[in-house]
Structure formats: structure tokens, C-alpha cells
Amino acid sequence: MSKQSKxxxxxxxxxQPKRPINRLNAQQSVQNHAVLTNEEGQVVAAIGLQGNEWLLAIGGQTMGNADNPVPMLAMLKHLSNVQEKEGRKVTLEYSTQLQQLIDDLAADEGTTADDYLTKLVSEFEGVEGEEGDDADDADSTAEDAAVADDAAAAEGDAAPAASDDKPQA
Structure with a gap:
């Protein structure tokens, strides 16, 4: 080697022209497959595919990921129904690839795609109603306990009522 080779x-x-650095773990682009937009044309929520992973984004934030996008689509459909009940106009559009996936799952269950999606959406509506019932039950139980404590204190019982303030072991 010569002294001038270096x-x-x-x-x-x-x-040589500058080259961009290619990272091994470079972010893949996200392909939108379902988009929920409001009447101003703003995207409220979306489902996208990044590599092999389905992503759910609401309000510009990634909220979750899954291998199967159909439950996320049912959630967006439920959100769309709730928005429309509140008087807001929203539009849910989804890709042919996502529609084909719904068609395949519906065919496996022996129903139409609309019926299959409606069934999944109704499950979200059922969960919403159950949570409200549980909260009401908890409130009434707490009120009943408070009334019982007040009654015991008014009667002057020697034994104090059990308190929820004590730490559990």
C-alpha cells in the first residue's frame, strides 16, 4: 500500500453524494383501512396496517394494536352510532381488504357481513349498559352501608360499624 492511498x-x-442512513428497525408506513371522519372532514379515528400489525388511532393517538382489525372496526362503528345519536354527522369508510376480511369471517359463521358486524357492535352496546348498572349498584350499596352506619350510631351501639377505611391485609 502506498502512503497516499488513505x-x-x-x-x-x-x-460521493451523501446517502441517508438506513436503519434496520426503520418505521414502516401505515396504510389506512378504516377512517371515521366528522362533518368538517377531520379524522376522528382510524384503523391502519403497519407491516403485519393493525393499529387503532383515536384523536391522533395510537390507542392499541391487534392481529385482527374486526373488533376495532366494530368499536369504530359503535362510536359512529353514538355520535349520530348525539346529533353529530360522521362517516365511516373502510377498505375493500377490510370488507373482504369481514365477509370471510361472516361466511365462517354462516351470516352476512352486515349481520356479523351488527352483532359485534351490539356487544359494545351491551358492555356500555352493564358498566352503568354496576356503578349504580355500587352507589346504592355504599348508600345502604352509610344508612346502616348512621342508624347504628344513632342507636348508640357499643360495637362500632365495620369501616372501609382500614387497610386490608
Whole structure:
């Protein structure tokens, strides 16, 4: 090797155009497959495919990911129904690939795609109603306990009522 070979190599490197650095773990682009938009045309929520993973984004934030996008689509459909009940006009559009996936799952169950999706949406509506019932039950139980404590204190019982303030072991 000559004494000038390093200098020649360095000069050649400086003359080459700059290349972007390709990272092994580079982010793949997200392909939108379902988009929920409001009447102003703003995207409220979306389902996208990044590589092999389905992503759910609401309000510009990624909220979750899954291998199967159909439950996420049912959630967006439920959100659309709730928005329309509140008087807001929203539009849910989804891709032919997502529609084909729904068609395949519906065929496996022996129903139409609309019936299959409606069934999934109704499950979200059932969960919403159950949560409200549980909260009401908890409130009434707490009120009943408070009334019982007040009654015991008014009667002057020697034994104090059990308190929820004590830490559980």
C-alpha cells in the first residue's frame, strides 16, 4: 500500500453524494383501512396496517394494536352510532381488504357481513349498559352501608360499624 492511498480514499469519500442512513428497525408506513371522519372532514379515528400489525388511532393517538382489525372496526362503528345519536354527522369508510376480511369471517359463521358486524357492535352496546348498572349498584350499596352506619350510631351501639377505611391485609 502506498502512503497516499488513505488520502486518495478519503478524498473519494468526500466527493460521493451523501446517502441517508438506513436503519434496520426503520418505521414502516401505515396504510389506512378504516377512517371515521366528522362533518368538517377531520379524522376522528382510524384503523391502519403497519407491516403485519393493525393499529387503532383515536384523536391522533395510537390507542392499541391487534392481529385482527374486526373488533376495532366494530368499536369504530359503535362510536359512529353514538355520535349520530348525539346529533353529530360522521362517516365511516373502510377498505375493500377490510370488507373482504369481514365477509370471510361472516361466511365462517354462516351470516352476512352486515349481520356479523351488527352483532359485534351490539356487544359494545351491551358492555356500555352493564358498566352503568354496576356503578349504580355500587352507589346504592355504599348508600345502604352509610344508612346502616348512621342508624347504628344513632342507636348508640357499643360495637362500632365495620369501616372501609382500614387497610386490608
Amino acid at each position: 488520502a486518495k480514499r478519503d478524498k473519494r469519500k468526500k466527493l
